Amino acid sequence: MKIQVAILDSRIAPEEERHLTLRGFRVITLPAFSRLSEAVASHPDMLIAKVGNEYISYADYSEEASYVFSDLSLLLRGTGARFHLTSDEVGAEYPRDVGLNALLMGNKLFCRVASASKALIEQAKAHGLKIIDVKQGYPACTVLKLSDKAAITADCGMAKALATEGVRVTLISEGHISLPPYEHGFIGGAGEVCKNQLYFFGDPSTHPDFKKIKAAAESEGLTIVPLSNGTLRDLGGIIFTEGNID
Numbered sequence: 526m527k528i529q530v531a532i533l534d535s536r537i538a539p540e541e542e543r544h545l546t547l548r549g550f551r552v553i554t555l556p557a558f559s560r561l562s563e564a565v566a567s568h569p570d571m572l573i574a575k576v577g578n579e580y581i582s583y584a585d586y587s588e589e590a591s592y593v594f595s596d597l598s599l600l601l602r603g604t605g606a607r608f609h610l611t612s613d614e615v616g617a618e619y620p621r622d623v624g625l626n627a628l629l630m631g632n633k634l635f636c637r638v639a640s641a642s643k644a645l646i647e648q649a650k651a652h653g654l655k656i657i658d659v660k661q662g663y664p665a666c667t668v669l670k671l672s673d674k675a676a677i678t679a680d681c682g683m684a685k686a687l688a689t690e691g692v693r694v695t696l697i698s699e700g701h702i703s704l705p706p707y708e709h710g711f712i713g714g715a716g717e718v719c720k721n722q723l724y725f726f727g728d729p730s731t732h733p734d735f736k737k738i739k740a741a742a743e744s745e746g747l748t749i750v751p752l753s754n755g756t757l758r759d760l761g762g763i764i765f766t767e768g769n770i771d
Contacts, residue, residue, distance in 0.1 A: 532764035534567045541752040558586045560615040568761020570665040574625040576648045584610040600768035611644040620662050628664035631673035637662040659686045666711040671745045695741040697734040702757040710759025717763035723747040727757040
């Protein structure tokens with residue numbers, strides 16, 4: 526039987542996990558990776574990159590979180606999914622932490638090539654993706670993908686890079702998204718699209734540019750679904766995928 530899987534930061538609030546479960550998702554939470562800084566150590570967009578049906582992660586992390594990779598292997602069996610574990614050195618300080626942080630938009634992969642994992646670049650090339658080299662080391666954090674042709678960001682550099690590649694960009698103000706102990710988090714880590722739903726950690730109506738966010742979402746046929754109340758929180762987004770259970 527096919528199921529919908531949601532891979533998330535283990536610090537997701539109970540109410541957020543409950544809402545996803547009630548909507549039919551099998552929730553898999555990621556524990557912290559000891560090599561990364563505490564704030565982002567369990568963020569999906571820092572730990573797993575997905576290109577097509579290929580999942581790329583760190584070999585050291587797969588050892589620390591072996592039960593998670595065992596669960597994922599079981600849930601994704603029969604789907605053609607394959608795991609690639611890279612031995613890249615990982616550190617808590619930038620840019621040693623951004624090897625898997627990349628933004629996939631249609632047939633284009635936006636990343637800071639100098640810092641990107643070789644395994645990620647190899648898979649991108651194997652899938653015929655156009656690799657767009659950007660200065661921003663955290664493109665997946667800073668950009669909320671609405672569709673292959675539309676996105677929201679507060680990062681002017683990413684907005685320019687996306688627009689150059691034909692992406693419709695909605696530019697919002699910086700901040701108003703929680704990511705302790707930093708001053709603020711980013712819109713790409715605060716939400717994710719699955720089918721025609723745009724899920725948010727927190728309530729996007731608390732953001733001063735909510736009208737712009739809502740208009741951009743509705744223009745792509747998306748319905749906004751707040752998973753909890755209060756200020757938006759950056760939890761590294763969600764990796765939505767399809768699995769199987771017997």
